[in-house]
Amino acid sequence: MRDAPKSALTRRGVLAGSTLLAAPAILIGAKAKAAETFILGTWGGDYQRLQMENIEMPIARAQGIESVIDAGDEAPRAAKIMASRRLPRGQMDVACVQAVQAYALAEAGALEEITPAKVPNIVHCQDGLATATFVPHIWSPQILSYSPERVKTPPTSFEDLLDPKYKGRVGFPDANFFYVMMAAGLFAGGSASNFEKAKEIVSKLNTNELRLYPSTDSAGPPFKTGELDVGVMWLARIAMWQNAGIPVAASFPKEGCILYVSGMVVPKNAPNKEAAFKYLNAMLEPAAQLGFAKNMGYLPTVTNAKLTGKVAEQLALPTPPPKLVVPDAAVNSKALPEIADWWKKTIQHT
Amino acid sequence: MMKRSDTLAASSFLGPATCVVMLVLIAPLVLLARYSLNRFDPTELMIEATTGANYARFFSEAFYWEVMRTTIQVALLVTALCLLLGLPLAWRLSRMTSRWKSPLLLLIILPLFVSSTVRTVGWMILFAKSGVMDTTAATLFGRHIDLMFTPTAVVIGTLSVNLPFMVLTLQTVFDGIDHRLSEAASGLGAPPARAFLRIIWPLALPGVGIAAILCFILGMNAYATPVLLGGPRFQMMAPLLFWEFNTNSNWPFSAALAFILMGTTLLLTTLANTVIPRRYRA
Structure with missing residues (x-):
């Protein structure tokens, strides 16, 4: 009788094999432990992708912080902060919001104050964009968009959109209604908050x-198909559409441009404020700001990020510089529900 | 008569499912009902109260009635078209014995593999100015078709979403009816149309009612199709509800709208059930 072959499975072999198999999990676990996570409430799509590519991967991760994304629209995000503001522990560390929404949240006492001690780069922010609780990330002036192929004399004022020759050929995304109302108020009533005059003009x-x-993206192709001749849009979007091959150009209205300002806030009850401050600081780094200008067409909110090349040309403001109007968040946050209702009906x- | 032990056994099997339903359906609905009685405040978001103001707002303004009317009209029209197109298709599929039956059934099911939003984007490409339909019509007939952001586009889009549900439900109903019944009717001298109307139709009626109700409910709650194909000017209840929730953060009013939509759908489906003669009801 032949001896049974000696088993190749030894105790040492099993231990070595198990260690080898578990190695990736151990390494990932170690990495996860090293990186401090925080919850980032943001819009999805391009904005979230660019946040990852320009803020998190190159800057924030090197500082040992890593985001857990809570993607969604702005209003539910703000509502979530409002609903949980009295709880000891909130659901978000950083929330991306527009300036108007940030004001409403600050009014409700839901936001943490941001100081240069917490976010050192805030000292580089352009005047008038930051508040005590809001750190501006990107901005863009609202301009008049037009088709350079079909419109030989570019529009110079909101009034030009009323010209009967543009009948059925003027349009914009429905979601921008409030900014369009402000532009109309600025033209007709001399103030972005003059909503009574704005109602008449609109x-x-x-x-x-x-x-x-129905969406911002769907308002670009009509300039290519010949459906639209003129409209109202952010300068940033015009740059994006031009890069996508849509023949569209921007004209700065002589009465002034309403500024779209988007940024970030930290709720008072954020579970990881230290990571949140680090992220806000990374977001204001010139490299991150230039990345957004190049890829999304939004202007930097810090003075130490200088645009160059094609981006600088596309996003250049005319000379003499147009009147830039920062919306009055205090008035707007109160007016929004009534204007939204009027718009709908x-x-x-x- | 069921023994006590059998009842206990049945309860223990039903218990977990009932608990899940209570937890994930009933509890949020109760919470939503409570919200609908609160007051909206732009700063505070929601102030706890017990008021019927949100419901009164809906019923006192013609605008909201009109949105509800549009919603019901679209849902009814889509249901009627689904019946019209789905009945012959389901009947033919049910009576088919060839090897093509399974591939054809798969073709009906296949659209359900893709989300309705993605399918709607497909329709957008077809309907857009200079899109497939517009270009084809201009080339063949020298006329442009501008279907985008029209009620027709919404009806076609919703129809494409609902039709597979109608066909699959009806096909199952027809499959359940014994083939020999219509053969017996023919044997007794009834022409095919008469055999269908006198024998098959009454037997299928409860199932047809259920398919129509399913289709109507889907139509009443349509969201992506009206938003993407109807555009901002075409207003139906689900997009209106989302506008109040998302743009205005008016949770109390959007909660009230949700209950009004749900109540109206329930009421209309109950009324529809009464149209079917009692002896044929499911």
Whole structure:
């Protein structure tokens, strides 16, 4: 009788094999332990991707912080902060919001104060964009968009959109309604907060067969297909559309441009404020700011990030510089529900 | 009569599922009902109260009635079209014995593998100015078709979403009816149409009712299709509800809208059930 072959499975072999198999998990676990996580409430899509590519991967991760993304629209995000503001532990560390929403949250006492001691780069922010609780990330002026192929004399004022020759050929994304109302108020009433005058002008624009689009992206291709001749849009989007091959150009209205300012806030009850401050500081680094300008067409909010080359040309403001109007967040946050209701019943519903 | 031990056994099997339903459906609905009685405040978001103001706002303004009317009209039209197109398709599929039956059924099911939003984006490409339909019509007939952001686009889009549900439900109903019944009717001299109307139709009626109700409910709650194909000017209840929740953060009013939509759908489906003669009801 032959001896049974000696088993190759030894105790040492099993231990070595197990260690080898478990190595990736151990390494990942060690890395996860090293990186401090924080919850980032943000928009999805391009914005989230660019945050990852320009802020988190090159800067924030090197500082040992890593985001857990809570993607969604701004209003539910703000509502979440409001609803949980009295709880000892909140659900978000950093929330991306527009300036108007940030004001409303600050008014409710839901936001942490941001100082240069917490976020040193805030000292580089442009005047008028930051507040005690809001750190601006990107900004863009609202301009008049037009088709350079079909519009030989570019529009110079909101009033030009009312021209009957643009009947049925003027439009913008429906979601921008509040900024369009401000632009109309600025033209007709001399103030972005003059909503009564704005209502009159926008009602006239509506009778010029105004076209409304369900998303920002869907308002670009109509310039290519010939559906739209003129509209209202952010300068940033014009740059993006141009880069995508859409023949569209920007004209700065002589009455002034409303500024779209988007940034970030830290809720008072954020579970990991230290990581949140580090992230805000990384977001204000010139390299991160230039990345957003190059890829998304938004202007840097810090003075130490200088644009060069094609981006500088695309995003250049004309000379003399146009009047730039920072919306009055205090007035707007109170006016928004009434204007939204009016828009839905009067402009959309025709 | 069921023994006590059998009842206990049945309860123990039903218990977990009932608990899950209570937890994930009933509890949020109760919470939503409570929210609908609160007051909205732009700064505070929601102030605890017990008021019917949110419901009164809906019923006192013509705008909201009109949105509800549009929603019901679209849901009814889509249901009627689904019946019209789905009945012959389901009947043919049910009576098919060839090897093509399974591939054809798969073709009906296949659209359900893709989310309705993605399918709607497909329709957007078809309907857009200078899109496939517009270009084809301009080339063949010298006329442009501008279907984008029209009620027609919404009806076509919703129809494409709901039709597979109608066909699959009806096919199962027809499959359950014994083939020999119509053969017996033919044997007794009834022409095919008469055999269908007198024998098959009454037997299928409860199932047809269920398929129609399913289709109607889907139509009443349509969100992505009206938003993407109807545009901001075409207003139906689900997009309106989301506008109040998302743009205005008006949770109390959007909660009230949710209950009004749910109540109206329930009421109409109950009424529809009464249309079917009692002896044919499921």
